[in-house]
Amino acid sequence: MIYQTFAPPQILQPYVRYFWALELEVGNGDSYTHRTMACGCPELVFHYKGAFEPADGSAADKSPALFHAQSSSYRRFTTMESFGIFGAFIYPFAVPRLFGQSAAATSNCMIGLANLLGSKGRMLEEQMMLANNNSQRLQILCGFLEKKLVNPPAEQHPVIEAIKYIVHTNEFITVNELSGQFNLSARQLERRFNDFAGFSPKFFNRLARFEKALAKYPKLPGTSLTGIAYDCGYYDQSHFIHDFKQFSGYHPKQYFSGNFEGHEYKDEAAD
Numbered sequence: 001m002i003y004q005t006f007a008p009p010q011i012l013q014p015y016v017r018y019f020w021a022l023e024l025e026v027g028n029g030d031s032y033t034h035r036t037m038a039c040g041c042p043e044l045v046f047h048y049k050g051a052f053e054p055a056d057g058s059a060a061d062k063s064p065a066l067f068h069a070q071s072s073s074y075r076r077f078t079t080m081e082s083f084g085i086f087g088a089f090i091y092p093f094a095v096p097r098l099f100g101q102s103a104a105a106t107s108n109c110m111i112g113l114a115n116l117l118g119s120k121g122r123m124l125e126e127q128m129m130l131a132n133n134n135s136q137r138l139q140i141l142c143g144f145l146e147k148k149l150v151n152p153p154a155e156q157h158p159v160i161e162a163i164k165y166i167v168h169t170n171e172f173i174t175v176n177e178l179s180g181q182f183n184l185s186a187r188q189l190e191r192r193f194n195d196f197a198g199f200s201p202k203f204f205n206r207l208a209r210f211e212k213a214l215a216k217y218p219k220l221p222g223t224s225l226t227g228i229a230y231d232c233g234y235y236d237q238s239h240f241i242h243d244f245k246q247f248s249g250y251h252p253k254q255y256f257s258g259n260f261e262g263h264e265y266k267d268e269a270a271d
Contacts, residue, residue: 003268006138014156015094015149017041017167019141021134022265023049023084033078034262036068037214038247040197040207041167042095042106043068043087044113046128046137050083063112065125069095070198071108072207074249076261086128086137088145091167093160093196098148103198158182159192162201166208172233175201209233210247213240217266219256228252 002023008016026032033055047064054060055076070092095103099116113121124144131137162182166173173181178201179189193201212232219228229240244252250260258267 001264001268003265004134005269006134009142009146012142012145012149014152015091015097016145017089017091019086019088019138021084021086021137023082024264025082026050026080029080031078031080032083032262033076035249035260036071036075036077037210038071038073038207039211040070040199040204041089041092042070042103043089044141045085045087046125046141048084048086048129048131048137050079050081052077052079052083054078061110061112061115063114063125064129065113065121067099067106067109067111067113067116069106069109069111070103070207072199072203072247073108074247075110076249086134086141088141091160091163092198093163094149095198096196097152098145102195104194107198157192157196158184159189159196162189162193163197163204166201166205167211170212170231170233172205172209175205206243207247210243213244213252214248214255217256218258225252225256228256 002021004021006019008019024032034052045066045068051064055078092103095101095106099106113125115121117124124140127140128137131140159182162178165181166178175186175189179186182189184192189201193199193204197204199207209232213228216223216228216232225240226237229237232240234240234243241252244250244255248255254260
């Protein structure tokens with residue numbers, strides 16, 4: 001398995017967290033199952049080799065170029081062929097700039113880019129599929145995003161700064177503390193947060209806290225689950241276990257033992 005991440009150029013850093021690529025050779029008769037966790041940040045995903053199907057047999061968009069919106073639950077996908085995927089992990093407030101609609105309108109959706117962007121989405125899909133390597137894919141996608149995100153607003157809305165604060169800080173902050181810190185009433189914060197993040201500030205906070213817990217894998221020797229819980233802002237281990245099971249489908253003990261679907265890319269990233 002090959003897993004790589006790529007930093008965005010400076011002009012895209014306000015909207016793109018990072019780019020990534022994942023490749024795996026799957027043997028004849030074998031299968032690979034990948035589980036996407038609940039997450040407050042969406043992704044643009046390009047399956048340039050192979051294809052995945054929902055593991056539960058449900059209907060899904062068959063496009064190789066997809067928008068995976070911010071999600072409140074996990075999903076499972078499986079394939080029986082070798083695959084290659086290139087993706088962009090973006091902030092949710094990029095959604096209004098990219099697709100001309102609030103983030104709330106796309107939450108929990110998985111949609112083909114052609115359906116969202118029309119001919120421009122189809123052209124991007126074709127270019128990404130025909131690229132010779134991931135360096136070219138990175139260049140193509142950066143060029144596309146730079147055109148879509150050109151001429152940003154003169155001032156960032158305070159809610160955008162609040163979203164970034166939640167994503168990047170290790171502190172757990174209440175809604176009242178958040179509204180006070182960014183000079184917004186609780187009502188303003190709630191309404192605009194849904195527009196820019198797709199979820200309420202309280203729920204987005206939970207997702208960000210869960211993401212910070214996921215990032216603790218593989219846990220350091222001697223680190224307890226209770227220690228991880230407190231380090232990520234959980235008040236007690238029961239809340240930690242509840243959120244972890246809801247957003248991943250795993251008990252944290254199972255996850256941190258390395259006994260989870262698709263652990264290979266996490267192990268690769270940790271090396």
